Amino acid sequence: MLKIQEIRELIRLVNESNIVEFVYEHDGSKIKMKKAGATEQVVVAAPKVDVPQTAVVQQPVAPAVEKVEVKEEVKPEKQVVQAENLHTITSPMVGTFYAAPSPDAAPYVKVGDKVKKDTIVCIVEAMKLFNEIEAEVDGEIVEVLVKNGQLVEYGQPLFLVKPE
Incomplete structure (x- = not known):
């Protein structure tokens, strides 16, 4: 699983680019980022049952x-x-x-x-x-x-x- 610092860096890179949707999968973990309107939605899914299945983080997106x-x-x-x-x-x-x-x-x-x-x-x-x-x-x-x-x-x- 990626560290929070690496996830933040991915959010920054996607935010500064023209990318509308970004998906990263590795070792059963999946990160999906979508730009929609004035927010950017990041969904992180963990493969283990004892960990919450998904977490959603909202980040403001500056007009581009x-x-x-x-x-x-x-x-x-x-x-x-x-x-x-x-x-x-x-x-x-x-x-x-x-x-x-x-x-x-x-x-x-x-x-x-x-x-x-x-x-x-x-x-x-x-x-x-x-x-x-x-x-x-x-x-x-x-x-x-x-x-x-x-x-x-x-x-x-x-x-x-x-x-x-």
């Missing part, structure tokens, strides 16, 4: 006008990808996007850089694990679609690549 704008910006970029036959490198998970291996290091790639299939283009941190994301195709980076330190969702476009 900026997040709506981000969603609107993503749609035109997807249309550009289809029109110009560019490859989109997407996030394989929910987490925090990092363009460089450390805060004082140069970014892995920038616009105009040539990449190979196995070239590392960024890191996505999820649950304190740093996952290196590879380019998936040989080509040239045309656009970086997210900012360093930004929360990203599963399937969210990160880079546009012109395949060779």
Whole structure:
């Protein structure tokens, strides 16, 4: 079972993202978070009989006008990808996007850089694990679609690549 500190961190990450619903299952325990109106509902179910079956925690959710704008910006970029036959490198998970291996290091790639299939283009941190994301195709980076330190969702476009 997750510690309360880890649950609070998950609540914060979901709250700051565009995610509407999040489910985490591990070793018979399940955490389900849903954004609804002005509250966020977190349901924690424990597999043991001697422990209460569910607990509900209500957290206020701040209005997210900026997040709506981000969603609107993503749609035109997807249309550009289809029109110009560019490859989109997407996030394989929910987490925090990092363009460089450390805060004082140069970014892995920038616009105009040539990449190979196995070239590392960024890191996505999820649950304190740093996952290196590879380019998936040989080509040239045309656009970086997210900012360093930004929360990203599963399937969210990160880079546009012109395949060779």
